[in-house]
Amino acid sequence: MKIFKSKHKLQKEILNIKNISFVPTMGGLHKGHISLIKKSKSFKGKTLVSIFVNPKQFNEKKDFINYPRNLKKDLMILKRLNVDLIYLPNSKDVFSFQVKNKIFLDKFSKKLCGKSRRGHFKGVLNIVNRFLEIIKPKYIFLGIKDFQQSYLINIHILKRKINTKIIHCKTIREKNGIACSTRNNNLNRNQFKIASNVIKYLRNKKRLIKKELSNFKFLNIKKDLMNLGLTKIDYIELYNSKTLKRPKNKKEKFKIFIAFYLNKIRLIDNI
Numbered sequence: 001m002k003i004f005k006s007k008h009k010l011q012k013e014i015l016n017i018k019n020i021s022f023v024p025t026m027g028g029l030h031k032g033h034i035s036l037i038k039k040s041k042s043f044k045g046k047t048l049v050s051i052f053v054n055p056k057q058f059n060e061k062k063d064f065i066n067y068p069r070n071l072k073k074d075l076m077i078l079k080r081l082n083v084d085l086i087y088l089p090n091s092k093d094v095f096s097f098q099v100k101n102k103i104f105l106d107k108f109s110k111k112l113c114g115k116s117r118r119g120h121f122k123g124v125l126n127i128v129n130r131f132l133e134i135i136k137p138k139y140i141f142l143g144i145k146d147f148q149q150s151y152l153i154n155i156h157i158l159k160r161k162i163n164t165k166i167i168h169c170k171t172i173r174e175k176n177g178i179a180c181s182t183r184n185n186n187l188n189r190n191q192f193k194i195a196s197n198v199i200k201y202l203r204n205k206k207r208l209i210k211k212e213l214s215n216f217k218f219l220n221i222k223k224d225l226m227n228l229g230l231t232k233i234d235y236i237e238l239y240n241s242k243t244l245k246r247p248k249n250k251k252e253k254f255k256i257f258i259a260f261y262l263n264k265i266r267l268i269d270n271i
Contacts, residue, residue: 001079003086007093007134013085014135019045020085022137022164024128027051028068028182029077032172036141037081039169043139046084050131055091057123068185087135094130103129104159105152108244112148112257113268116234121152128153129160137164145171145179147255147270151244171270177203179269191262194229201228202256202271209238210250225260234259234266 004010014020021040025033040047051074058064071088078086108114109121132140142150154166172180176196187195201224209216218236225233236258240247247254255270 001083001086003075003088005088005090005093007087007089010085010087011134014046014048017046018138019043020135020137021045021047021139021141021167022131022135023047023049023141024131025049025051026053026067026182027071027074028185029074030172030180030182030184031174032143032145032180034077034081035172036143036169037078037083039167040139040141041081041083043167045138048085048087048135048137049078049083050087050089052087052089052094052127054123054127056126057120059117059120066186068182094127094134097130099129099133101129101133101160101162104156106155108148108155109152112235112237113259114148116259121149124149125152125156129156132157132162132164139165139167141167141169143169143171145181145269147241147257178267181267183265183267186265187262190229191265194262195267197228198225198230198258198260199269199271201225202258206256206271209256213247213250229262230260231263232261234261236260 002013004013021043023036023040037047037049051071053064053067053069055064103122103125105122105125114121142153144150150166150168157164157166174180177199178184178195205221222233222236236256238247238254238256239245240252241255242253257270259266259268
């Protein structure tokens with residue numbers, strides 16, 4: 001396991017490596033990240049994991065400061081997984097150079113998380129674009145829990161004709177049903193239970209939604225969810241998982257997208 005804090009030293013190391021499988025993270029590694037890394041290691045070549053809490057994708061400074069960090073634990077996990085290369089840059093290392101590709105921000109960035117988190121996806125694409133230029137990986141591994149983010153990164157890669165393929169990986173969940181997330185570390189026991197009840201409720205309601213799709217409204221569901229103990233619902237919406245349009249008939253495959261708050265902790269999921 002080799003650790004690099006400088007992009008120049010990293011680039012020198014990987015210069016002659018043809019196949020790099022890249023897993024970008026912000027640390028706080030959990031079962032979801034571990035699943036991505038294990039998937040990446042099943043591909044030919046070397047696995048490279050980055051840990052960088054990107055300030056440009058946070059809307060509030062407090063949220064950035066409070067984001068869970070535990071580098072010592074993360075490195076222990078990566079060592080156990082036998083990861084080949086680790087990139088631990090600081091802001092200066094990743095933001096101090098001119099990129100070749102301009103960010104392509106698809107219109108889907110204005111929906112869901114984009115409505116309330118202005119500039120968030122621009123910040124995400126900024127850092128991913130830079131990582132792709134520094135590392136030039138053959139593959140990048142992303143979880144579909146962050147469905148909107150994965151979609152926007154994919155569109156950027158296609159539009160800018162970047163020679164990297166996205167490998168979409170399934171959402172890994174805790175035993176109680178909630179999606180694994182670094183932010184789960186900030187939940188107390190009661191909040192953890194509430195989040196679990198939200199997911200159970202939505203899974204049960206999805207069947208009803210399918211039956212009443214043409215006349216369906218979220219008003220009663222929002223009331224029920226708030227009664228479960230949520231502080232706030234940022235959004236709850238339906239989209240066809242392929243066309244990203246509102247579903248109109250029962251045969252369409254769709255996802256329920258939700259973002260909600262438990263006190264000041266914001267969680268997202270798609271079901």
